[in-house]
Amino acid sequence: MLVTDFDGTLADIGPDPARSAAVPEALDALRRLARLLRQVVVLSSRTSTELERLVPLSGVRLIGDSGLAPPTPDEKRALERFNGEAAKLMASVSGAWLEIKPASTTVHLRNAQITGEEAMALLRPLLKDTGLYGAQGRKVIEVHTAFAGKGTALTKLLDEVEPGGVIALGDDENDRSAFEVLSGSEMPHMCIGISSPEVRPDLFARCDLVLGSPRQATAFLQMLADWASASLETSRSG
Template sequence: MEFVSAAAEGRYAALVRAAAESVVGLDFDGTLSPIVDDPEQAHIHPDAADVLVALAAQVRAVAVVTGRPARQALDLGGLEEVADAVHASGKDLYVFGQYGNERWSSDQRRIVSPRPPAGLATFERELPRVLREGDAADAWIEDKGLAVAVHTRRLPDPTAAFERLEGPVGDLARAHGLVVEPGRHVLEVRSPGMHKGQAVDTLVRLTGASGLLFAGDDLGDVEAFEAVSAHGRSGAATLLVAVASEEQQALVERADVLVSGPDEVLELLRTFTADAEALRA
């Protein structure tokens, strides 16, 4: 765990002082769970549940903001059980799935979701042709309901396959009125207009928070970082945490704190929880 500057350490201290009025937003893959070859096996870090429950006691709310479908995140994270403990303490746990298109909370316990975007089904039917032409016919296609993800991680040279596919998949998506969200050896195709930054804004609106911590690891978290920074310019206490990796450096230049993976994310959250608790004692 590394603060990038003295100013970043100051922002951390300010957020500790504002903890009771703050919300913590966390990406799932690469942040709370390790990146693995099979995304369906990306279970949350074994220590995360206890850390999140303790954290929730010191802040206004905790949110998982992910590109995954909300149901996947709930199941892989055991988040319904976490929500039981958080709700019992009088606090809230939110899950924003598919970049904010889906929402679940410890209070309502149901997933609110729109219909799949027009053009997605046709895109998915035409996608195998594009993969064959890109010499990536064995790329894994994940149907997320509101989005389709093309994973190259299992291929012999995942980086080269990703680079070959990025242009053609993007062209096909745009032909059907869709957008592409590139990630760590994955191209996710979904409807335009919703991103994690809007999920952050919704979280602030729902909770009335005046402090924000967000931790993420990938390009899909850039808009969340930008939204947090905008709230900071309006006077909120903020802290941006980037999981640095060889695959993706987009968040590093925007971050206050650099961590190496879920272990260090949880270490930071433990420290923040302890510091907030000590200040209130």
């Protein structure tokens, strides 16, 4: 099974998320891998609707909103309170904006004149009051219910699919829990990080390989597709 993030992994990150697009060769590699592997999954903090537009591939499973479960009524109220009060707090920060999703909220800071640390300082009392969890990413703050995220989603995937092995790719703080889950697994696995100056180096402490860009990640996926195809041909001829 292959599990990959989208932004910063399959696509370069730019100032406008709406204009992001996957490296074309990466999509081609995923298309090939979907025919060769037990399951290919794109696990992203993007909404499912966005992923359908960005990864229009048959056979590739798309899991949006970091795989978060629908919020309970109490969690929904907490998110709604956060969204309303955070919008007021961030209104004075030019370039900052909130992206409200079904089970989470992303505070976008890429075009803002404020650091992630400064934004967290503003939001921390509100996070505490609402009981929500906030984590800094690449010029964003991801907010959702505590004890949830990509690690939880990956654990569910492993139980559901029961793969013989897993490769996971990611580039940002919300991929950390997935790396931790997989690196602690006894099944054959490979964690691959895509580095950038915007993340702490210790994010990749559990990774087996660290690449430098989505282009390098694409080259890896192409190589993986070539290997899987050759292995299938060998098994058929044998």
